[in-house]
Amino acid sequence: MLTQKVKKQLENIVGKENVEDSQAAKLVYSYDATPQFQSLPDAIVSPRNTEEVSKIVKLCNDHNIPIVPRGSGTNLCAGTCPIEGGIVLLFKHMNNIIEIDEDNLTVTVQPGVITLDLIQEVEKKGLFYPPDPSSMKISTIGGNLNENSGGLRGLKYGVTRDYVLGLEVVLPNGHIIRTGGKLAKDVAGYDLTRLFIGSEGTLGIITEATLKLVPMPETKKTMLALYQDLEAAARSVSKIIANRIIPTTLEFLDQPTLEVVEDFTKIGLPTNVKAVLLIEQDGNKEQVDRDLDKIQKICLEESAISVQIAQTEEEANELRTARRSALSALARLKPTTILEDATVPRSEIAKMVKAIEEIANQYNVRICTFGHAGDGNLHPTCLTDVRDQEEMERVEKAFEAIFQKAIELGGTITGEHGVGAMKAPYLHLKLGESGILAMKQIKQAFDPNHIMNPGKVFAKSERKRVVVTS
Template sequence: MIPIELKKSFEDIVGAHNYDDSKAGRLVYSYDATPQFQSLPDAVIAPNNTEEVAAIVKLCNEYKIPIVPRGSGTNLCAGTCPTEGGIVLLFKHLNQVLEIDEENLTATVEPGVITLDFIHQVEERGLFYPPDPSSMKISTIGGNINENSGGLRGLKYGVTRDYVLGLEIVLANGDVIKTGGKLAKDVAGYDLTRLFVGSEGTLGIITNAILKLIPMPESKMTMLALYQDLEAAAKSVSTIIANKIIPTTLEFLDQPTLKVVEDFAKIGLPTDVKAVLLIEQDGPIDIVKRDMLKMAAICEREHAVSVKVADSEKEADDLRTARRSALSALARLKPTTILEDATVPRSEIAKMVVATNEIAKKYNLTVCTFGHAGDGNLHPTCLTDVRNHEEIERVEKAFEEIFIKAIELGGTITGEHGVGVMKAPYLELKVGKEGIAAMQAIKSSLDPNNILNPGKVFAKDSRKRVVITT
């Protein structure tokens, strides 16, 4: 509960119409895209500018009230679920692309800008912003920065972190700092820019970002390689890269995923094969054509049963859209969809896919696997029903085994979804007790009252997935 005098102060800061503590208003922001996490905030506040954010944070720090910064809440780690109540901070008034600087190849944006809108604005100038999380139609740049979002183009172009040059951040004490700038190089002190990218709103509130743009690739081609053997598909991935070709996209879909995606998208995807690779390359047309020929030859050598280049941009776009719709398509099948993102060195993908299937079989679960194979970033997705407690227990055990296997193969518990609440109990698997202690030391140093998105990243208890809290 927000004390009445504090409510008054918040309303004075943002205007009464930007403060909502109605039951309905709170309910809307009590969950995000993560299945089965729900918790009511005490209020929802939509500040108009950085100064208002700073004033809100100062008050929250004084009164020790949790703040959960939230873009569109498309994350899959319960990163924006207000598990400890407090305030959900919305960025709907901070949603402008302030500048696209063609000379320095930078853009300055507010955190509430929708990712795809931004990408379109940039592309109109012949420029390119590569990070393209599957949720980009809805997700915000601020959310992408807080989660260090990846996407389909990560293999060649990297992730959100690689495109953030500078930030304006409101710290827990209300201080406003600016990091980086329109600078290709800057080593003035610690790299706070990259520390804050991916810190899930637990270290500060990002209110402005300078992003790096690159020239738009001149052309793009898309290819589909079909396999009757999962391992052959995985082998193709590492062989392509060992042959020193870095394609833009190297996506993997297994047969169960393929079937539901085709059923959803109806674009004529083959559903009688065990696995598919969706391969894209961009760049100067001659080089793209050459790379496509080389990759096609590699896929055939690795026993692809068919390799086909998309005939038109429409066909290519359909394929990409179908791939991006995998989660939505899978989500239609069962009441609860749990999508994970265990990630391994790309040389280990075949082993990881095989292990995932074995684990699914062992626990008698439906697990579909797709993902960014070129990055070693797989999305084993379990179709289940949270009301079936016995099955959920098996799901829990299966994913724990999947994470342990990923770590054993030199991988990580999350490649691009973040830790949030969902992965917090597993963080120690990857970074060890000592790593967690170091991260907690940093957290405490910047947010001693633990008001910034509390309960995220660091596990409070052994509670794992799929618990309903209302």
């Protein structure tokens, strides 16, 4: 609990209007997009600049008060649920695009900038920021950095990590450090930049980032390949890449997902096929045309029943938007939607899709599968109801089997959603006890009082999807 004295000190730092602790405010920030995790913070604090963040961190460190940095709370790993109370740190005042540098092809931003706003601003200058998580309309760059967010363009362009040149970070001891810079090459010391990316706020607070931009591709084309056989679709994915073609986007949607997405978006998606691949390529016109020809051929060889190229940008955009709305569409069907992101090597996609089907049958749960097939990053999504305790236990077991299978195929428990509180009990499957120990040593070195987003990444128990309240 926050004492009145500490609350006063927080108000002195950020101004009275930037410390909220009404019951309503605490409820709003008690959960994020992850089902089954809820816990009230003690207060919500909105700093106006880095110096204020530093003062807040020092104060919290002195009083052992947890700090949970939060963007828009769209993460799916309970990464921003304040499970040990403390303060939620909001960046609503630190939401500026500080500079777009057209000579160095960089953009410098504060954490509160909305991802899509950033993308659109740099596109006005003919520049391109590729990372595009499905939540980009509302997610913030700060959240993307803390979770190392992926997206639909990850196959060709990589993830958030690949676009960060430098950071300003407030460490748990209150020190403000700067890593990297507007530099294509920099090996001065350990790679602290990438250590903070994806560390989910457990090592420090990112207060500014310099991101790499690339020239806007000349053109882009979108196509849809339809299949009556899940595995044929998955095989096409592997074959495209083995043929040395790296499309921008290579998304997979199974029939149940297609049905609900079509019902939600009404754009005329086929619902009578077992699976579709949504494929995009960008680059110069000649290359895009050649790649699309080759991809079409591969898909037909692998028994696609039809391959259609979007004829207009409007049509292409509808397809992309439909794919991005998969989670929202699925969430309408049942009270609880659990979307995971077990990831395997690309070559194992067909095996993984099959295994997910079998596991769903084995535990008698409903799992729809879609996702970034080209990355081996699938989103098996379970439609369930938390009030049905018996079913929830089967859901839990089914996901555990899915994670196990992913590891068995050389994969990982999380491709882009992060560990947070949700996946912490499974992390040892991927890293082993020695890997987790190495991480704990870093955590302990930086944050000996465990004030930075406690209860995340490192599991305290075997507790999984259980509601926590404080």
